[in-house]
Amino acid sequence: MKNVTLNIDFTEYSSLEEMDSQDQEVVKAAIEAQKGSYAPYSTFNVGAAVRLEDGTIVKGANQENAAYPSGLCAERTAMFAAGATYPGVPMTTLAIVGGFDFSLAETPCTPCGGCRQVMAEYQTAGKRPLSVIMYGTKKTWKFGKVDDILPFIFDSFNEK
Numbered sequence: 001m002k003n004v005t006l007n008i009d010f011t012e013y014s015s016l017e018e019m020d021s022q023d024q025e026v027v028k029a030a031i032e033a034q035k036g037s038y039a040p041y042s043t044f045n046v047g048a049a050v051r052l053e054d055g056t057i058v059k060g061a062n063q064e065n066a067a068y069p070s071g072l073c074a075e076r077t078a079m080f081a082a083g084a085t086y087p088g089v090p091m092t093t094l095a096i097v098g099g100f101d102f103s104l105a106e107t108p109c110t111p112c113g114g115c116r117q118v119m120a121e122y123q124t125a126g127k128r129p130l131s132v133i134m135y136g137t138k139k140t141w142k143f144g145k146v147d148d149i150l151p152f153i154f155d156s157f158n159e160k
C-alpha cells in the first residue's frame with residue numbers, strides 16, 4: 001500500500017493583459033458570447049468560446065428551458081457548435097466567463113462536471129491538449145489540459 005499525491009499546475013492571472021494575445025482573444029470572445037445567454041430561470045449568464053487549431057473561434061452561451069434538463073451549459077453549446085460546424089478540427093483552448101444578470105464574476109467561472117467530460121471527449125478526439133481558461137475580473141485561471149480539471153478521465157479508448 002502507498003499514498004499517492006496528485007499535483008496540478010495552473011496559471012493565475014490578475015488581469016487580462018497578463019495573458020498572451022491569443023488567449024486574450026478567446027476570453028474576449030467568451031465575454032462577447034455571454035450576450036447570447038438565455039437564462040431567465042437562474043439569471044446566471046455564462047459565455048464560452050473555443051479556439052480551434054486553425055484559429056477559428058466558436059462561441060456559445062447557456063440556454064435554459066422551462067423544463068430544466070432541456071437546457072444546456074455555455075461550454076457544451078460552444079463545443080457542440082464547433083464540433084458540428086468544423087468536424088474533425090481539433091479544439092485547442094476553451095474560455096469560460098459568467099456572472100448573474102449579465103455581470104462578470106470576480107472569481108473564475110468553473111465548469112460543471114458534465115462539461116468537463118465533453119471537453120475530455122474533444123481533447124481525446126483532437127489528439128492534442130485542450131487548455132481551459134476560467135475567467136474572473138479579479139483572477140483568471142488557465143489549465144494546460146483537461147486532465148488537470150478532470151483527473152483520471154474516462155474515455156472509450158481506455159477500453160480498447
Ligand code: THU
Nearest residue numbers: 042044046062073074110111112
Ligand atoms: N452553467 C453553464 O453554462 N456552465 C457551467 O459549467 C455551469 C452552469 C449554466 C447552466 C445554467 O443555465 C446556469 O449556468 C445556472 O446553473
